[in-house]
Amino acid sequence: MDRILNITNGDCAVETMKQANIPGEFLPWRDVLHEGPVPEGLSLEALSEVRTRFIADQNWGKAEDIRQSFIDRDNVLKSYTEFDKIILWFEHDLYDQLHILQILDWFSQQAHSKTKLSLICTDQYLGMVTADEMKDLLQFEQPVTKSQLSLARRSWTAFRSPTPEKWSALLITDISALPFLEGAILRLLEEYPDCSNGLSRTAQQALNIISEGEKRPGKVFALYQETEDRRFLGDSSFWAILNELLGSKPPLLTIHQGQVLRLPISPGQALNITVEGKDVLKAKRNWLNIVEPDRWIGGTHLTSSNLWCWDSGSGSLIQRV
Numbered sequence: 128m129d130r131i132l133n134i135t136n137g138d139c140a141v142e143t144m145k146q147a148n149i150p151g152e153f154l155p156w157r158d159v160l161h162e163g164p165v166p167e168g169l170s171l172e173a174l175s176e177v178r179t180r181f182i183a184d185q186n187w188g189k190a191e192d193i194r195q196s197f198i199d200r201d202n203v204l205k206s207y208t209e210f211d212k213i214i215l216w217f218e219h220d221l222y223d224q225l226h227i228l229q230i231l232d233w234f235s236q237q238a239h240s241k242t243k244l245s246l247i248c249t250d251q252y253l254g255m256v257t258a259d260e261m262k263d264l265l266q267f268e269q270p271v272t273k274s275q276l277s278l279a280r281r282s283w284t285a286f287r288s289p290t291p292e293k294w295s296a297l298l299i300t301d302i303s304a305l306p307f308l309e310g311a312i313l314r315l316l317e318e319y320p321d322c323s324n325g326l327s328r329t330a331q332q333a334l335n336i337i338s339e340g341e342k343r344p345g346k347v348f349a350l351y352q353e354t355e356d357r358r359f360l361g362d363s364s365f366w367a368i369l370n371e372l373l374g375s376k377p378p379l380l381t382i383h384q385g386q387v388l389r390l391p392i393s394p395g396q397a398l399n400i401t402v403e404g405k406d407v408l409k410a411k412r413n414w415l416n417i418v419e420p421d422r423w424i425g426g427t428h429l430t431s432s433n434l435w436c437w438d439s440g441s442g443s444l445i446q447r448v
Contacts, residue, residue: 129211132203134230136223139254140216140261147258149265151214154203157196158182160225161315162364164423167287171201171233181423187363204233212243214268219250220357224311228286231271231279244271248307252358274304282308287426291319291435294425295444310357318424322436322445324407325414329360330368334379334400334408342397344369344388366390372404375418379404415447 131151133144141153163181165174175197183190207213215230217223227248234244247268251260282302285293295316302308317328326334329351336350348365352358370388372379381399382388388396406412415434422429429435434447 130209132207132210132213133216134204134213135216136218136226136253143253143256143258143261144216147261149261151212152210154200156200156226156230158226159222159361159364160229161221161318161359161424162367164428165287165425167284167289167426171204175201185363185367204230207234207237207242208240210242212245215244215246215248215271216253216264217246217248218252218357219248219307219310220252220359221311221314222359223248224305224307225286227305228279228283228308231276232283234271235276235280245269246271246275248305250307250357272304278302278304278308282312286315289426289428290433291316291424291427291444307357314357314359315424316437316444317439319435319437319444320415320420320429322438322447323410323413325416325418325436326407327368329365330372330414331408333365333369334372334404337380337398338400338405338408342399344396344398345392347398362390369398371418375414377401377403377417379407379414 132154133149133151134154134156135141135144136156138155138157141155144153158178159182163185164177166177169177176194179190179194179197182188182193215227217227227246245268247264249264249267251264253261256264282297282305285297288294294312297312298309302312320327321331324331332351332354333347336347341347341350344366348362351365366388369380373382373388378401381401383397386393386396400408403412403417407414407417415436420429420431420434427433427435436445436447438445
């Protein structure tokens with residue numbers, strides 16, 4: 128019997144695969160690549176260390192546990208020649224598309240082996256399907272092609288570039304080999320500060336929801352999810368954005384004195400938009416003039432000397448000077 132490795136987007140999908148009796152071993156690919164530094168010029172192992180430090184700094188886990196998880200993951204990937212076939216199971220959203228790029232880029236640089244590489248990627252959320260539905264997805268398995276490997280390598284390089292120009296330029300090239308990539312590229316570009324008010328699309332949606340009267344943090348997150356055609360953001364990442372809005376000077380949001388916004392959600396918490404928040408939301412003020420930019424998107428470190436914004440009207444990137 129063939130030895131199979133199934134690589135997928137998280138532990139929920141793995142559990143369902145096991146319930147569905149999907150043959151083989153399982154490797155969950157855990158990393159929020161759309162958040163924090165993913166700089167160019169690093170090996171898989173060196174990048175995993177950068178990601179460990181970022182995730183630990185966000186208080187999303189203990190550094191030693193996160194580091195070991197990456198080491199274990201990377202070691203399994205590097206043992207790929209021990210498998211007859213590797214199946215990548217992923218979704219259409221930004222979170223998963225970046226995983227696909229990273230993994231296919233890595234495979235594009237490995238020596239030729241007899242190991243077969245295939246991909247299952249649909250618009251179904253793997254963490255939400257039943258065991259029977261998971262088994263049915265096997266009908267969509269396709270061998271990974273040379274054009275997909277080449278596109279992934281080009282796109283992963285662009286994502287890790289110190290400026291976002293190469294990432295944006297992918298949209299004027301042929302990227303049809305990975306049919307969900309275009310949507311992921313656009314969605315990531317929308318996380319750059321909007322030129323009119325300095326807010327990412329996610330931050331703007333959060334402020335909109337709160338300004339319309341919803342104050343409960345958990346409900347704000349649920350309503351935000353409804354604004355996404357392809358949901359990709361977890362609650363921890365959303366909480367980090369809310370805390371940025373709470374912590375700016377002046378703040379765009381407030382919470383009851385003495386309360387701290389963290390997970391799990393505390394009952395009775397209420398968010399309120401400030402006058403400054405309303406002004407930014409209406410583009411009367413620009414948040415980039417309130418905060419000192421310091422954010423990574425892929426390999427691009429947004430700072431006052433390397434600041435890019437997204438013009439949603441023209442659908443283009445503009446360097447802000």
